[in-house]
Amino acid sequence: MKKTLVWFAVLTLLLGTVNVGHVFAKDTVEIAVAFCTLNIPFFVEMENGVREAAEEAQVRLVVTNAEDSAAKQLSQVEDLITRKPDLLLLAPVDSDVLVSAVEAAHKANIPVITIDRTVNSDKVLTYIGVDDVAGGRAAGQYIAERLNGEGNVIMLEGVMGSSAQRDRAQGFEEAIGEYEGIKLLAKQTANFNRVEGMNVTENLLQAHPDVDAIFAQNDEMALGALRAIEAAGKQDKIVVVGFDADPEAKDAVRLGEMDATVEGSPYKLGVMGIEASLQYLNGETLPSQILIPLELVTQDSFAE
């Protein structure tokens, strides 16, 4: 038993090791960035935006990665507060659980800006994000137009109950609801995951061989769906639209394998996060919400 406890302690130490940024001169601005995860391309891109904008402005960064665990992020934010950064940029794992983290930062006089998702607290200075409902609508509109207002569609949904899943579904269903000829044959979750996206699409193609278009609520699932479509020999027969504009998905669109992806531009979100932080620290007032406009990336986007 004692042995087990010791090993648990060692493990906990290993797991809790955070990625602490470099230490520069003392009087530079320090911004703490608490990411919900850095294990998927979307947030890796966002971190690139944050890093490059920070380097340009000569801001010191402290970055943590909560690996999608709200409890872990809460304790990471507590650790960050003890460093007394000038500002906390928070990409929260969960909108409710992180309320106490935001309030603790506020108590320590550290302003908080949320990015990508927000936290349900009036202590949040401003929220920078993409308009997922509008993105879902753009995807629905595009599919309806590609099918000339008539055809069968299926939707691959993200993690059920996440705000991205709800909002993207809402926008998409609103848009295709305006066309009587468009039928939503099935909507099934594939948890924002590529393997599941492939398996679920394979199964749905068995049940509905007459599918004309697939909307996946992120690119990972869309790329999985492409593999299933390929295996069924239905390339060029099914319109595939993803979301997030990950680099691999953009490549697939450029090569004509995938039809479109909604660009929520995580990179721009990251850059905007640092820019807004600096504006605030320079005494400017910020709106309570900054939404990055969404663009649909299609093959036309690459024709130049």
Place this chain on the structure above:
Amino acid sequence: MEKSFLQKYGILLVLLLICAVLSFLSPVFLTASNLINVIRQISINGILAIGMTFIILTGGIDLSVGSQVALTGAVTAGLLSSGVNLGIAVVAGLFIGGLIGFVNGTIITKGGVPPFIVTLGMLTAARGLTLIYTGGRPIYNLGTSFRFFGAGYMGGIPVPVIILGIILIVSHLTAKHTVFGREVYAVGGNPEAAVYSGVNKNKRLVQVYTLMGFLSAITGIVLTSRLGSADPTAGSGFELDAIAAVVIGGTSMFGGEGAISGTLVGALIIGVINNGLNLLNVSSYYQQVIKGVIVVGAVLMDGYARNKQTKLTKSSVEQSQA
């Protein structure tokens, strides 16, 4: 005592029952193309679950298989995309898998650390190595010849299914008819007796964990090939499906009792449920509840069938004695 029909085949009957219900509810379910589809889908979990059967037969557990899948897939893909020869890339992936398993087994036996802890540590460490190696980004553009392992066909049968079939037959024969197989059962069934009767317990344990790493690598290569891309998040949660298949298939978590054939049935039950729920377009909110209920229900029915059989045998013995 010979096991009765129900004791041996209870879980197979549960699988057939689920299939019967699904073919009644969905006209597509029983078509040849859907059945091939299901078997191709379970080949990933099936290969892992076979390795996990050996582990659980020794009374151990390996929580790190999902991370092993991700790391071996990423290493193979990384080498391929940097222009390394296909054969070398695949062998390197297999080597890394075997090495991780060997490390797991060695720490468990030499360090005396419980498998749960060692493999829990490896779960995060190997995932971390994958993220470092890939920089958090998927590796793609792997060339068309590599797609053979996951997306190819031989004689009309998908290659992953053929790979699963070969591993299944070899593992079944190994478990039933070799010294290695008998000693694995002995180590899990009664470790002390096994040691007294001359079994080198530690050697067998290291071999079993190395075998698991090797099978994880095969899974990683097949999965990466199917997707045409190595995703750093690939394989997360795979350990749970593999363990579930083994346990549904009747292998005891305490070790020493179970069979590879049961594990195949367990993997099929999980695969058929996932497929059926998609075919019937069951609401995603209800799916998780239904999956949970069916899995526990299947094991309950199996246990009930076995118990009843045991009681019947007992009472018939008593009667004959009276």
